[in-house]
Amino acid sequence: MKNSHLALFVAALLLIAAGCAKKEPEAEKAPAAEEVAAPKIDEATAATITGKVHFEGTAPEMKKVEMPTEAVCHTKTQQEPVHTETVIVNDDKTLRNVFVYVKEGLQQKLPAPKEVVVFDQRSCWYHPHVVGIQVGQPFKILNSDVGVLHNIHAVSEKRNGFNFGMPGKEGIAVTREFRAPEVMVRIKCDVHSWMGAYVGVLDHPYHSVTGPDGTFQLKTLPPGQYVIEAWHERYGTATQNVTVGPKETKEISFTFKG
Amino acid sequence: MAKVHEPHVAHAPQSFIRRYIFSTDHKVIGIQYYVTAMLTGVVAGILAMLVRLNLAWPAHEWPLLGKLFPVGMEFGVMKPEFYISLFTMHGTLMVFFVLSLAPVSGFGNFLIPLQIGARDMAYPFLNALSYWTVLPGVIIMLSSFFAEGGAAAAGWTSYAPLSAVQEAIPGSGMGQTLWIIGMVFFIASFTMGGLNFVTTIINLRTKGMSMRRLPLTVWALFLVAILGLLAFPALTAAAVMLLFDRHFGTSFFLPAGMYVGDKLLAHQGGTPLLWQHLFWFLGHPEVYILMLPAMGFTSDIIATFSRRPIFSYPVMVLSMVAIGGLSFVVWGHHMFLSGMSPYLGMAFTVTTLVIAIPSAVKTFNWLATLWRAKIEFTAPMLFALGIVSLFVTGGLSGIFLGSAAADIPLHDTYFVVAHFHFIMAGASLFGVFAATYYWFPKMFGRMMNSKLGKLHFWLTFVAYYSTFFPMHYLGIGGMMRRIYDPTVYQYLAPMQPVNVFITLSAFVLGAAQLLFLFNFFWSVYKGKKAEQNPWNANTLEWTAASPPPHGNWEGPLPTVHRWPYDYSVPDVSDDYIPQSVSPAEVQARKKG
Amino acid sequence: MEEKATVKSGRSGEGLFLALLIWLMVIVTTALFFKRAWWLPTLASDRGGIDGLFFAILIVTGIAFVVVQAMLGYFLWRFSDRSVARAAYWHESRPLEITWTLGTTVILSILILVGLRLWTRVFSAPPDDALPVEVTGQQFEWTSRYPGKDGAFGRTDPKLFSPDNRLGLDEQDPASKDDIVLVNQLYLPVDRPARVRLRSKDMLHSFFLPNFRVKQDTVPGMTVENWFVPTKEGDYEIACAELCGLGHYKMRGLLHVLSQEGFEKWLAEQGP
Known part of the structure; x- marks a missing residue:
């Protein structure tokens, strides 16, 4: 009889409607349009803060990384050993992988740079180990390990978390953005427990990571008073108050004790 | 008894919405449930196909599928988290939203008043409400695929801590929360339905319909409703606790010292085993919630098409009561190796093997019903016989798993997958098919195409065995459940051809269901008009028109004079005597 | 019809x-x-x-x-x-x-x-001469630990967990000095009972040795013991049989069953 057909039809419609309704979340992924009337930095007056991060004491020995569960990477590490990057002390007793950034004192809101931060998974290891980025800045994740499945898991207390698998294929890339300032977001691979990295997410572009010479540079800062923080994954944080005038370049230094 | 109800069902509501959408007519609601379950079943079946695809060719690149599933199969390769979501949702949808919904809520609603001689369910409004509660549940469950991180990914059992810690797996984010909410809707709906079933069966039986004259289908549904009412509260409690652990920092299921995402969690004092106890306290009766209706349908359909009374009706009822009762004390057999005390394992071994006795008795009774029968091989009968075969296969493999020591190598392997796909999934799926072919004329007033129906059976039966039986061998060979790529293990790699064979069979099985869908929707509109009693059956629904009007019977309610299994009574001209036929009429029909 | x-x-x-x-x-x-x-x-x-x-x-x-x-x-x-006229009306025996x-x-x-x-x-009590070993499951690796020469496992504390200290071993405890920690590798001597303490750092896992008919869930917050006797030398696979996350399928380790002498030799090589 008729009533049964209609009941059928209606139930079907409802399910279909349910199916359509779900598509919405995908549409909202348009890039955050924060660039309206973005304030500009006056190049003429911009100041710079540079410096070094020193290390005192004996550096702990960094262990060789074993990659027993991933045959491809295991073979590679047998040829070129990889060492943990937790504490790397350069020859001149400076400390690498320290994230130095402006913690307080910035008056202006600056638009996110278009410049892409590349984050690679190569030989079951993250490159780089520590990196800074601004909220909304593109974070391009690569997987250069062909045939190896990685998983990128960002562990966040804020809204920066993500967690997804990434099969290893030529030219594969996923671009993400971070949503809230957070120092630091831990990135790890759930498939390979030895893989770990840190991303410092800020709402401005004034950050730097110390390299093989232990130096950092915070360029094109508006003159003013700042709190500068240095963060290290093992030795914690240290802060300094710095005042810079127009066109001034100030040199500061941090020291971590082992 | 039923007279109490007669006044308010006298007029069928006239407006479209009241009549077809927010209807309180048990038949409309039953069909709403059925169709919801059927469409959910299509989704759940497709999920299974994807699971099988990946198991046969793990991590293979399928560019086309990459376009269809832009997140889960980004770059064309199935991601492990998507794979896990697929089998999690396949299980959840099938167990709760298809194989509970279709036989219990669908056929239960449709059949109970018709088979006991009532105008409607005891609480028609509650009945409608229960449907409109489960529908959001279905929608929430399905929508979880579009949540960030994908759908729930802790298995249909949602074991904590995987389900309790958001960082544990991508699907443990929003997807798991939606899973819990969807389940709460389902349980609320099922509870309303259960109350309605029990009240209706106890209070609204027509004159003469004593409990000892109830068709076995109604007995099964009655027991199922009781099981649901007693078992589901445990899951409700567990689901709420899980929600609290996830979002409000409680520690029901989380002990101290858990290190997830390179962070030490602040939880302390809980235990993951609590979830398992609570879940399986529901989970095992739930298995019988799926199976009992199938047992009821089979008994009635086999009797009808054997033209034989069901063998040993009182024992059939008692064995169902025993199965229902025992189902509450066997849950621990899912937990032999969970870290639970081995003494408990011993107790649960005993109860588990005891429950095999009434199950075996039922099988023998079905066989005895076939003895000296005059079998008519209709589509519903073929499926009912299929159930007997699947039930035997699945029941026997259960004996391995029920014995704690033999369970050690087989636990959480494909042997278990094979076992429950035969006994729980297979029997109840075939039960739904049998019931659909059998009662379709009553539901829609038209016949389903019998040739297509039989073809559907042959393909399904063969494909079912070739899909699920080889899983026993995989399980014996040690292949674990829920693994994305078995070829990672050297000892499993040689069995990969079996996985390919199973996948191909599964595709045939899936494709065969298209016949059913086509037959169903085609027959709703174009099927041959059905007579009132096309199968010459005895139960009361066949004394109503096809389909029955609002209120089920035009005139007064039928009076019952006998049990429903008077088939081939000697010396009577017809080989069946409907329940409503009085002894006097039988006298008149006696052969001269 | x-x-x-x-x-x-x-x-x-x-x-x-x-x-x-x-x-x-x-x-x-x-x-x-x-x-x-x-x-x-x-x-x-x-x-x-x-x-x-x-x-x-x-x-x-x-x-x-x-x-x-x-x-x-x-x-x-x-x-x-x-062609049979009628079925039998018989329903009790x-x-x-x-x-x-x-x-x-x-x-x-x-x-x-x-x-x-x-x-x-x-599930009976293990024999006295059983070799104690600890196996800890974590996403998605098995960490095995031997007590070393002193025969005692060092103290562990979840507060000490870090990417570098996977078991949270307390270096202050003298018993922990000679503990041997291995990832995804387990060495056992043939014909000597092994008594395996099973633990988990995060999710449920299940320690599955297909060739040994051993399977036991590892549960965070609990220590479960299992004992068995390896009877055949060789390399065997360790699998995880309980869904533990997206790398569940990759949680594979190796169990090496060595001769008694081979095992002693191996053990001596591990010492600091």
Whole structure:
């Protein structure tokens, strides 16, 4: 009889409607349009803060990384050993992988740079180990390990978390953005427990990571008073108050004790 | 008894919405449930196909599928988290939203008043409400695929801590929360339905319909409703606790010292085993919630098409009561190796093997019903016989798993997958098919195409065995459940051809269901008009028109004079005597 | 039925066809069991009793399977005769009921008793000379630990967990100095009972040794012990049998069963 057909039809419609309704979340992924009337930095007056991060004491020995569960990477590490990057002390007793950034004192809101931060998974290891980025800045994740499945898991207390698998294929890339300032977001691979990295997410572009010479540079800062923080994954944080005038370049230094 | 109800069902509501959408007519609601379950079943079946695809060719690149599933199969390769979501949702949808919904809520609603001689369910409004509660549940469950991180990914059992810690797996984010909410809707709906079933069966039986004259289908549904009412509260409690652990920092299921995402969690004092106890306290009766209706349908359909009374009706009822009762004390057999005390394992071994006795008795009774029968091989009968075969296969493999020591190598392997796909999934799926072919004329007033129906059976039966039986061998060979790529293990790699064979069979099985869908929707509109009693059956629904009007019977309610299994009574001209036929009429029909 | 009414004669082809299908299914599946094309992985431990029990149940259920399915097929063929005037009106037989209820009960009781005996043996107290080993599951690796020369496991504390200190070993504790920690590798001597302490750092895992008939969930917050005797030298796979996250399928380790001397030699090489 008729009533049964209609009941059928209606139930079907409802399910279909349910199916359509779900598509919405995908549409909202348009890039955050924060660039309206973005304030500009006056190049003429911009100041710079540079410096070094020193290390005192004996550096702990960094262990060789074993990659027993991933045959491809295991073979590679047998040829070129990889060492943990937790504490790397350069020859001149400076400390690498320290994230130095402006913690307080910035008056202006600056638009996110278009410049892409590349984050690679190569030989079951993250490159780089520590990196800074601004909220909304593109974070391009690569997987250069062909045939190896990685998983990128960002562990966040804020809204920066993500967690997804990434099969290893030529030219594969996923671009993400971070949503809230957070120092630091831990990135790890759930498939390979030895893989770990840190991303410092800020709402401005004034950050730097110390390299093989232990130096950092915070360029094109508006003159003013700042709190500068240095963060290290093992030795914690240290802060300094710095005042810079127009066109001034100030040199500061941090020291971590082992 | 039923007279109490007669006044308010006298007029069928006239407006479209009241009549077809927010209807309180048990038949409309039953069909709403059925169709919801059927469409959910299509989704759940497709999920299974994807699971099988990946198991046969793990991590293979399928560019086309990459376009269809832009997140889960980004770059064309199935991601492990998507794979896990697929089998999690396949299980959840099938167990709760298809194989509970279709036989219990669908056929239960449709059949109970018709088979006991009532105008409607005891609480028609509650009945409608229960449907409109489960529908959001279905929608929430399905929508979880579009949540960030994908759908729930802790298995249909949602074991904590995987389900309790958001960082544990991508699907443990929003997807798991939606899973819990969807389940709460389902349980609320099922509870309303259960109350309605029990009240209706106890209070609204027509004159003469004593409990000892109830068709076995109604007995099964009655027991199922009781099981649901007693078992589901445990899951409700567990689901709420899980929600609290996830979002409000409680520690029901989380002990101290858990290190997830390179962070030490602040939880302390809980235990993951609590979830398992609570879940399986529901989970095992739930298995019988799926199976009992199938047992009821089979008994009635086999009797009808054997033209034989069901063998040993009182024992059939008692064995169902025993199965229902025992189902509450066997849950621990899912937990032999969970870290639970081995003494408990011993107790649960005993109860588990005891429950095999009434199950075996039922099988023998079905066989005895076939003895000296005059079998008519209709589509519903073929499926009912299929159930007997699947039930035997699945029941026997259960004996391995029920014995704690033999369970050690087989636990959480494909042997278990094979076992429950035969006994729980297979029997109840075939039960739904049998019931659909059998009662379709009553539901829609038209016949389903019998040739297509039989073809559907042959393909399904063969494909079912070739899909699920080889899983026993995989399980014996040690292949674990829920693994994305078995070829990672050297000892499993040689069995990969079996996985390919199973996948191909599964595709045939899936494709065969298209016949059913086509037959169903085609027959709703174009099927041959059905007579009132096309199968010459005895139960009361066949004394109503096809389909029955609002209120089920035009005139007064039928009076019952006998049990429903008077088939081939000697010396009577017809080989069946409907329940409503009085002894006097039988006298008149006696052969001269 | 649609096209009934006319009483046909002879057996229904459909009955025969279904019977043949069921028989064919029984023959094929049983033959595959006999052929043992896919079978329990080679046994390498003292838990052969489990194989025995498996086999006993296989024979009992196998006979029941063949007999009942064959009977079902036979009935379908035999009682599909459409020329028979009428089916039998017969629905009770106390002796039959009692026979199959009692028969099932007796067979199941025997299986229960045999099974329980074995179960109590598997979970009995380990022998005194058993080698203590600890295996800790984490996403998605097995970490094994040996107590070292002092025979005592060092103290661990979850607060000390870090990417560099996977077990949270307390270096202040003298007992922890000589603990040997390995990832995804487990070494055991042949013919000596091994007593495995199973723990988990995060999710549920299940320590599964297919060749040893060993399977035991590891549960965060709990320590579960299992003991067994490896009886065959060689390399065997360790698998995870409980869904623990997206790398569940990759949680594979290796168990090396060495000769007694080989094991002592290996152990000596590990020491600091």
